[in-house]
Amino acid sequence: MRRFEFAVDREHARAVNEIVADLRRLRVLALAAAGLFGVGTGYLIWLNHPWSYLLAVAFALGAATALFIGLWTPHRGRVDKLYTVGELVPAVVSETSDKATTLLALVDLAKPNSDGPRYALVTRTVRTLPGHHGRPGERVPAVTVRIDRAPTSMGDLRQTVSAIPIAWATRDLNIIERARKAIREVEWQLLTDNLELAAKVRRVDAKRLLLDPQQLPDELRSYAT
Structure with missing residues (x-):
């Protein structure tokens, strides 16, 4: 992994x-939901009816879940960790508008024990792209954000891999250029x-388009660099 x-x-x-x-907003919403569920739990217990106790249990579980999400989110969103564990990947501006820019990125979905890489195209729409002109075709170095939601590993491919620009973590144009040259x-x-193909990727449910290994350049058919 690079x-x-x-x-x-x-x-x-x-x-x-x-x-x-986004994670900051999720944390605020989760903590607010935990508070509301907590108040609802107390009210249902105060009603002192058999059915209210059953609902109180459900509300209490909801409060606990929302509280866990609110407390766990800051650890998930540590900026340093996002860029430390992510793999350096290429992304290219595919489309621009007044409000957003769409990036087309090349990512490897293969899990560590796989025989070889499984490349796919993924897209990400961003509102800001500092350090870049945002012109179609512009090269935007990025790092992967990998998410496996399943409790156990299934198959050889990761469920979700996205990409975030290096430019979201530094103002230094020299760092961005160094990352660009490292790809x-x-x-x-x-x-x-x-x-x-960016428009096609955005339309598919999985939000990714697997590339046929046989149609890849020789340099991309193995993990050798």
């Missing part, structure tokens, strides 16, 4: 990293050649 080490600008990341912002030209070229 790592890219750099000093994360936490202040910058908190301001522009959309994953951090092989064959990967950038593969994305450039498949830009028209």
